[in-house]
Amino acid sequence: MSALVATTAAEVQEAVREGDGPLIPMAGGTHTATLPDQDGPARALDVSGLAGVVEYDPAELTFTARPGTPLAEIDEILSDHGQHLPFDPPRLGARGTLGGAVAAGVTGPGGFAAGIRDFVVGVRFVDGTGRLAMGGGKVVKNAAGFDLPKLMVGSLGRLGVIVELSMKVFPRPAATATVRFPAAGLATGLATIATLARGPIPVSALDLDSDGAITARIAGDGALIDGRAMRLAHSVQPGGQPLVGDAEAALWDEARRFAWVPSDARLVVVPLAPRRVVALDQELGRLGIERRYGLAANVAWIAWPTAAPVADLSDLLAARALSGVVLTGGPVAEPLLGAASGGAFARRIAGALDPAGVFVGGRR
Amino acid sequence: MDAERFLAALRDAGLGDRVLRSESQLAAFGSDALTAFHQRPLAVVMIESADEVATVVRLCHEHEMPFVARGSGTSLSGGSLPVEGGIVIALNRLNRVLSVDPDARLAVVEPGAINLAVSAAAAPHGLAYAPDPSSQSVCTIGGNLAFNSGGAHCLKHGMTANHILGLRVVLPDGETVELGGESTEHVGPDWTGLFCGCEGLFGIAVEATLRLVPVPESVRTALAVFDSLERAGDAVAAIVGAGLVPVAMEIMDALAIEAAEASVKPGYPKGEALLIVELEGEEEVVEHELAAVEALLREAGCGEMRTTADPGERALIWKGRKSAFSAVGWLSPDYIVQDGVVPRTRLGEALREIDRLSAERGIRVANVFHAGDGNLHPLILFDGREDGAVERAEELAADILALCVDLGGSITGEHGVGVEKRDYMKLMFSPDDLGLMEDVRAAVDPERLANRGKMLIPPAVTA
Numbered sequence: 001m002s003a004l005v006a007t008t009a010a011e012v013q014e015a016v017r018e019g020d021g022p023l024i025p026m027a028g029g030t031h032t033a034t035l036p037d038q039d040g041p042a043r044a045l046d047v048s049g050l051a052g053v054v055e056y057d058p059a060e061l062t063f064t065a066r067p068g069t070p071l072a073e074i075d076e077i078l079s080d081h082g083q084h085l086p087f088d089p090p091r092l093g094a095r096g097t098l099g100g101a102v103a104a105g106v107t108g109p110g111g112f113a114a115g116i117r118d119f120v121v122g123v124r125f126v127d128g129t130g131r132l133a134m135g136g137g138k139v140v141k142n143a144a145g146f147d148l149p150k151l152m153v154g155s156l157g158r159l160g161v162i163v164e165l166s167m168k169v170f171p172r173p174a175a176t177a178t179v180r181f182p183a184a185g186l187a188t189g190l191a192t193i194a195t196l197a198r199g200p201i202p203v204s205a206l207d208l209d210s211d212g213a214i215t216a217r218i219a220g221d222g223a224l225i226d227g228r229a230m231r232l233a234h235s236v237q238p239g240g241q242p243l244v245g246d247a248e249a250a251l252w253d254e255a256r257r258f259a260w261v262p263s264d265a266r267l268v269v270v271p272l273a274p275r276r277v278v279a280l281d282q283e284l285g286r287l288g289i290e291r292r293y294g295l296a297a298n299v300a301w302i303a304w305p306t307a308a309p310v311a312d313l314s315d316l317l318a319a320r321a322l323s324g325v326v327l328t329g330g331p332v333a334e335p336l337l338g339a340a341s342g343g344a345f346a347r348r349i350a351g352a353l354d355p356a357g358v359f360v361g362g363r364r
Numbered sequence: 365m366d367a368e369r370f371l372a373a374l375r376d377a378g379l380g381d382r383v384l385r386s387e388s389q390l391a392a393f394g395s396d397a398l399t400a401f402h403q404r405p406l407a408v409v410m411i412e413s414a415d416e417v418a419t420v421v422r423l424c425h426e427h428e429m430p431f432v433a434r435g436s437g438t439s440l441s442g443g444s445l446p447v448e449g450g451i452v453i454a455l456n457r458l459n460r461v462l463s464v465d466p467d468a469r470l471a472v473v474e475p476g477a478i479n480l481a482v483s484a485a486a487a488p489h490g491l492a493y494a495p496d497p498s499s500q501s502v503c504t505i506g507g508n509l510a511f512n513s514g515g516a517h518c519l520k521h522g523m524t525a526n527h528i529l530g531l532r533v534v535l536p537d538g539e540t541v542e543l544g545g546e547s548t549e550h551v552g553p554d555w556t557g558l559f560c561g562c563e564g565l566f567g568i569a570v571e572a573t574l575r576l577v578p579v580p581e582s583v584r585t586a587l588a589v590f591d592s593l594e595r596a597g598d599a600v601a602a603i604v605g606a607g608l609v610p611v612a613m614e615i616m617d618a619l620a621i622e623a624a625e626a627s628v629k630p631g632y633p634k635g636e637a638l639l640i641v642e643l644e645g646e647e648e649v650v651e652h653e654l655a656a657v658e659a660l661l662r663e664a665g666c667g668e669m670r671t672t673a674d675p676g677e678r679a680l681i682w683k684g685r686k687s688a689f690s691a692v693g694w695l696s697p698d699y700i701v702q703d704g705v706v707p708r709t710r711l712g713e714a715l716r717e718i719d720r721l722s723a724e725r726g727i728r729v730a731n732v733f734h735a736g737d738g739n740l741h742p743l744i745l746f747d748g749r750e751d752g753a754v755e756r757a758e759e760l761a762a763d764i765l766a767l768c769v770d771l772g773g774s775i776t777g778e779h780g781v782g783v784e785k786r787d788y789m790k791l792m793f794s795p796d797d798l799g800l801m802e803d804v805r806a807a808v809d810p811e812r813l814a815n816r817g818k819m820l821i822p823p824a825v826t827a
Contacts (some may be wrong), residue, residue: 139707151555341550
């Protein structure tokens with residue numbers, strides 16, 4: 001079915017009030033798993049034209065932008081003022097947008113200790129009745145009213161159509177360095193991750209491969225960075241090797257693009273506690289699935305073959321009381337996999353914001 | 365709602381010996397730290413397990429009995445004020461730190477756990493719980509998460525909600541649900557994030573999974589005095605502008621300094637404005653950043669400056685700052701603690717205007733604020749024995765909140781709305797915004813039994 005197009009908040013309200021049939025908001029379309037199926041009943045509500053930075057005063061360390069604003073544009077504007085998005089959202093295509101990043105609610109590899117949920121300070125959205133409402137504000141500290149900005153993180157368009165976002169940002173570090181620790185088996189790798197994550201040197205990324213190899217990134221002042229990288233490399237046994245030159249930046253550029261996920265696989269994100277990694281890894285290994293672990297083993301990134309039913313992965317996760325979200329590989333009926341969170345609380349909130357069930361993105 | 369039948373049901377549930385009913389027992393629960401408000405509850409129930417919370421809440425639901433959950437009663441917005449004739453569910457005995465997982469940097473706690481007790485339990489593992497409200501030696505995690513508490517060190521670490529990963533919650537009808545989990549990440553809407561800061565309107569958290577942070581290798585605290593608040597504010601802007609993120613940046617004005625000296629005697633240098641800047645992290649990085657901060661403070665025209673790494677000296681500096689609210693009691697018989705936020709670039713403007721309002725009304729105002737994130741705490745001094753003094757102080761407080769909203773800020777940064785600021789919500793939010801919040805609340809609690817009268821004005825009162 002053809003997409004409805006909205007370029008203003010008023011048009012979003014109109015589309016919600018008058019659009020016949022269920023809607024799924026979309027903008028850049030890079031989270032292809034969350035898009036409506038061509039043959040399905042749901043229609044896309046395209047808000048890619050609802051774009052642009054509305055307000056940005058670098059001294060405030062905040063900005064306000066419309067959901068269709070491309071991440072690339074935001075990266076550029078922030079970079080010009082020595083700032084960045086510390087949660088490092090996955091860049092799954094050139095057209096990826098801010099609204100998509102928040103609706104997916106996924107922190108990228110460089111966002112260890114700076115998760116996306118901590119950086120959304122205000123939201124304006126249209127609920128299922130066509131009502132335009134806001135929550136939060138434009139300041140970094142605010143305790144007035146329900147925290148609707150946080151609620152939108154990961155909501156996949158289920159609770160409303162985001163029409164404006166206020167975000168907190170951080171200064172962009174002047175320099176970065178990366179240390180690679182060799183593979184010594186998954187259990188040893190997890191122990192090393194635990195040591196590094198509570199060690200004296202704050203890391204911005206802490207990735208783990210299923211063979212136990214670790215890649216850690218630090219950031220900060222250029223004058224100190226090499227010495228700190230050496231200290232990090234020698235802080236655990238066996239020691240690591242600093243990665244230097246252009247390869248360092250290229251590595252993380254590839255990581256945030258998830259370039260390692262094969263073209264015939266879907267990227268699935270599964271939050272978990274580090275102690276759950278070994279059992280899940282054995283199961284995925286047995287099935288021959290490529291996977292990595294990020295954010296100090298707080299998340300599994302799984303490349304699930306497009307040819308395999310996502311329901312199988314959903315069952316696998318549910319059996320371990322884990323949940324996941326499918327981001328790429330084309331439309332799936334239910335991008336949220338595994339165990340459901342929130343129970344009656346979730347049902348009641350969703351019922352209040354979308355009583356007629358207009359929004360079907362992320363519904364389960 | 366039949367009080368006697370409800371009390372009989374509590375007895376039938378085996379809770380009879382933990383129901384407080386006498387005047388003297390109830391008096392202690394009639395107010396919280398916002399002492400201007402007082403209500404007499406029907407009874408207080410001392411809870412000892414999560415199951416008991418569910419039992420009492422279910423009975424409240426069956427008997428349409430309003431209930432208020434309470435920890436240490438330190439709310440500055442009247443968040444734990446009882447409902448007249450309702451029930452107080454006291455959670456102080458549900459206060460264990462159930463587990464600490466050093467490898468995952470997590471702690472699982474009960475809602476009555478004291479904020480500082482979490483850090484104490486984490487300390488042997490080189491970990492700490494970051495949010496640090498000034499009342500952290502007595503306030504509880506349940507209250508912290510219900511009101512999304514802040515603290516001086518939120519500048520770097522963020523508010524309470526950022527540190528709550530998972531919750532077990534008793535909904536207002538007694539059903540128990542699990543929100544979030546053990547990971548820093550989640551999928552689907554952030555139900556945990558929504559519950560935090562709900563001011564008790566969505567029910568009672570009976571277990572919380574908290575994120576812990578490593579205790580930093582090095583901490584340095586710098587103190588600098590300035591001849592005006594505006595210059596101190598400029599110094600803060602310069603530090604932020606240089607790309608530095610200190611863990612805390614606090615300003616106190618002359619009156620607040622005087623109050624602190626009169627009570628806990630921190631030995632602050634004398635001046636019109638005192639700026640505290642704290643840096644933490646790797647030793648080498650902290651030394652490097654401290655040199656940069658010192659240079660920026662001098663450039664901004666500071667007077668006396670001191671820096672220290674000594675834990676004893678640092679503790680005294682923070683004791684002076686964190687006791688500033690109660691210390692004002694040494695200068696004035698009564699005072700109102702206000703809590704507002706302005707965009708940090710408009711701090712100077714806000715302070716000039718507060719000064720003007722204070723002079724115009726002839727009411728003294730002491731200023732203490734989290735300068736790094738624009739969170740103001742004007743302390744409005746008055747003598748309640750003078751005719752109309754309370755009303756004049758409240759008028760000034762209202763004008764300050766309106767000023768914060770006009771400048772693009774918020775009516776509360778960390779104390780919450782409670783009963784104190786319900787009337788000011790409409791300054792920030794449109795009727796549709798508030799209508800949506802009320803709809804969400806009514807969907808979770810149609811009878812509006814959970815902490816009735818806080819944050820939102822019930823529709824019946826509006827009409």
